[in-house]
Structures are given as structure tokens and as C-alpha cells.
Amino acid sequence: GAGVSQSPSNKVTEKGKDVELRCDPISGHTALYWYRQSLGQGLEFLIYFQGNSAPDKSGLPSDRFSAERTGGSVSTLTIQRTQQEDSAVYLCASSPRILAAMQYFGPGTRLTVL
């Protein structure tokens, strides 16, 4: 079956603009995670969804970052008033349930803020 998909694959934006990144998890996967990968910080956890609720948002770097998930499926990560330090690859992962053996990662969205 299809894996985790993310769009866009690349996004270039100007400082101060808002961006939306989309994640389509594997069908039926109830747990969804967002991570960020950057040169300076490595791979960092951002937020976790179980169904449509987000019990752990502790990794969101600032209040400019928000995320939602609808219908227990698609998730959108929104970054408002982007800054250059937001430039990174944003990765989404899903798993069939919490503490499942495997998290499956999408291809990522490479965000560049000029």
C-alpha cells in the first residue's frame, strides 16, 4: 500500500510569510508525529497526534508553529511569520497505534526561508 506522503516536497518562502506543510499518513494509522531535521539541531520531535488530538506539543519551537489533524488522517503543520532559522526538512511519521513496533516516515518537506 501507499506510504506516508508529504507535500510540497520543497518550499521556498520569504521571511515573514506563512507556510503550510501537509502530511498524509498511511491509511488506518492512528498515531502521527512531526519531526524536524536541521544541520544545527539534528532530528527533533515537534508534535504527536493520537487521532485528532495532540497530547504532546512540547517540541514546537515557538507559538508561530501550530498543527492540526482532521478526520484522524491528514495533518497540516503551519508556520507563521517564517524566520530563517525555520529552514529545515520537516518529516512526518505514522504508526498504526501508540508504541507500535515501527514508525514509518514520509519523504519530508524541505523548507527554505530566504
Added chain:
Amino acid sequence: ELKVEQNPLFLSMQEGKNYTIYCNYSTTSDRLYWYRQDPGKSLESLFVLLSNGAVKQEGRLMASLDTKARLSTLHITAAVHDLSATYFCAVVLTSYGKLTFGQGTILTVHP
């Protein structure tokens, strides 16, 4: 705060040689993952280790977990060029699978 440290961070190997990548973590956990990442690509799951003493093998890679020592190893046997990639270990502390990653080990296998 959970810290996950890998070493070495850079590994240059000759084909046919053996080597081990180490992953140390600071807080007790019995769930550890190994991932592979090729340049410009996403993370590919290699192994999930779920208990003390767990050992998993796939081809030339073997991973093990010692929860008492808070240590996992990824052993490479008779390296080949196709194994060149970045390898990450990740530890789960929470009840819902939040991953904390090591820094990654960049492996380059030379002819």
C-alpha cells in the same frame, strides 16, 4: 532530559571490513530503533529492539540492545559500498512513541 549519543559520528571503512557503531542513552528505556538515511532521502527503518538482550540481524547489519548498560550497537560485517549512508539510533521514553534521536553516524565505505 533524555540524551542519546552515537559514536563515531563519522566512519570511513574499507569494503570487506567489520565495524561497530555505538549508541548510548541517558535514561532507562527498553525500546530502541535504528534508521538509515541516504542523502536527500527520508528515514528507512532498519531495526526495532524491544527488550534487554534483543538482537536483530538483516544482511550485513546486526543490532543489539543492553538496557542495563543503556547501550545499543550496530555491527557491520564485511562492509560493501551500498551500506554508505547515515545511521541514526532513536530511543523511546514516552508511552506514545516519541523518538529522541542520536546525532547520526555518517558511514562511507570505500573500495
